[in-house]
Amino acid sequence: MAVAMSSTCPGHYCGKTLINGSFDGECGVCPRGERTNMQKICEKCTGSPELYDWLYLGFMAMLPLVLHWFFIEWYSGKKSSSALFQHITALFECSAAAVVTLLVNDPVGLLSIRSCRVQMLSDWYTMLYNPSPDYVTTLHCTQEAVFPLYTIVLIYYAFCLVFMMLLRPLLVKKIACGLGKSDRFKSIYAALYFFPILTVLQAVGGGLLYYAFPYIIFGVVPGYFGSVHVSLRNTVFQESRCQEEEVLVVLFSHWLLHAWKLPVLDLGHEVCG
Numbered sequence: 001m002a003v004a005m006s007s008t009c010p011g012h013y014c015g016k017t018l019i020n021g022s023f024d025g026e027c028g029v030c031p032r033g034e035r036t037n038m039q040k041i042c043e044k045c046t047g048s049p050e051l052y053d054w055l056y057l058g059f060m061a062m063l064p065l066v067l068h069w070f071f072i073e074w075y076s077g078k079k080s081s082s083a084l085f086q087h088i089t090a091l092f093e094c095s096a097a098a099v100v101t102l103l104v105n106d107p108v109g110l111l112s113i114r115s116c117r118v119q120m121l122s123d124w125y126t127m128l129y130n131p132s133p134d135y136v137t138t139l140h141c142t143q144e145a146v147f148p149l150y151t152i153v154l155i156y157y158a159f160c161l162v163f164m165m166l167l168r169p170l171l172v173k174k175i176a177c178g179l180g181k182s183d184r185f186k187s188i189y190a191a192l193y194f195f196p197i198l199t200v201l202q203a204v205g206g207g208l209l210y211y212a213f214p215y216i217i218f219g220v221v222p223g224y225f226g227s228v229h230v231s232l233r234n235t236v237f238q239e240s241r242c243q244e245e246e247v248l249v250v251l252f253s254h255w256l257l258h259a260w261k262l263p264v265l266d267l268g269h270e271v272c273g
Contacts, residue, residue, distance in 0.1 A: 009040040011131030012122065014141040017042045029141045032231040033106060035116045035149075045116035045147055053115065053149060059213045060153045062200060063092040063237050064160050064191075071190040090164075097159035104155070105148055116147045124150065124207025153202045161195050164188065180239065193211070 009015055009027035015036035015117040019025045030042035037043050049057070068090035076083035102111045123130055132138045145148050168188055201209070209216075 008076075008185065009036070010133045011141055012036075012129050013126045013143055013145055014131060014139055015040045015042040027139065029143050032144060033114070033116075034149070035143065035145045041129060042063070046114055047111060047117060049115045049149070050117070050145065054212055056213055059099055059217060060202065060209070064157065064159050064195065067198075068094070068164075068187070068191060068192050069195075071187040075186040075190070082172070084173060085175055086168070089167055092165040093161055093167060097156055098162050100159050101152060101156040101170060105152055113148055113152065115149065116145060118146050118149065118210065121211065122211065146207075146210075150202075150206055153206070154199060157195055157199055157202070159178065161191070164191055197229060 013030070013036060014026055014027045015030050016027055017030065017034075017043075027040070031038060034042040034044050051147040069087055072083050072086045072090065099111070102107055102113060104146070105113050107114065116123075118124075126145050130138050130140050130142060169185065172188065174187060
């Protein structure tokens with residue numbers, strides 16, 4: 001009888017929560033980490049992310065790292081031998097942020113996450129699907145139906161910013177002696193601009209990126225950063241050994257993106273198709 005009553009909940013994402021052993025409460029938003037089933041009852045998500053979900057999270061995690069490396073190269077140019085250490089520090093910052101993000105998400109303390117399966121694009125934008133049963137009162141059922149793919153990226157960006165502010169200024173101040181005082185912190189200033197942009201991009205376009213990122217990896221990112229890097233380093237073979245090692249770090253990032261293409265593009269056809 002409770003299931004039959006719960007089926008009257010309007011909208012795609014409104015459901016009833018188990019209260020005192022029954023589902024006789026009012027229809028509303030499901031708690032975080034739960035979503036409605038076919039009977040409009042809130043169920044806890046206990047599954048693990050699929051491979052495509054992990055690849056999406058990996059793509060979103062690599063964006064700040066690639067941008068860090070790009071701006072480190074852009075502002076260090078040929079005037080500093082510290083870029084290699086900044087590349088390594090950026091890699092450490094993003095890696096540490098990823099580990100901490102996994103540890104603080106449910107289940108807390110484990111390097112694993114539970115997730116709700118993405119079923120359609122509207123799962124990313126539940127705020128647009130709040131029903132109005134009587135055309136007057138809106139029933140607010142906004143929730144993270146794709147838990148935790150939406151918020152975990154935002155948490156990761158926050159930790160990236162924290163680790164960068166804790167580690168990078170000290171490193172740059174100590175070893176970036178080849179740059180002027182006004183230049184040595186420019187890569188950090190750039191991050192203070194692109195992190196808000198990435199946050200807004202995830203908040204507004206997370207669902208679109210989820211379905212489009214295989215094609216972004218395939219067609220845009222490697223070519224863009226590769227061409228920019230070549231233009232910056234067109235005389236690399238005449239430079240010092242340390243600067244050649246910097247180039248190897250950047251080339252490694254390009255190879256990593258290319259390696260990401262193969263499983264991503266194959267799975268992308270299945271998900272988008």
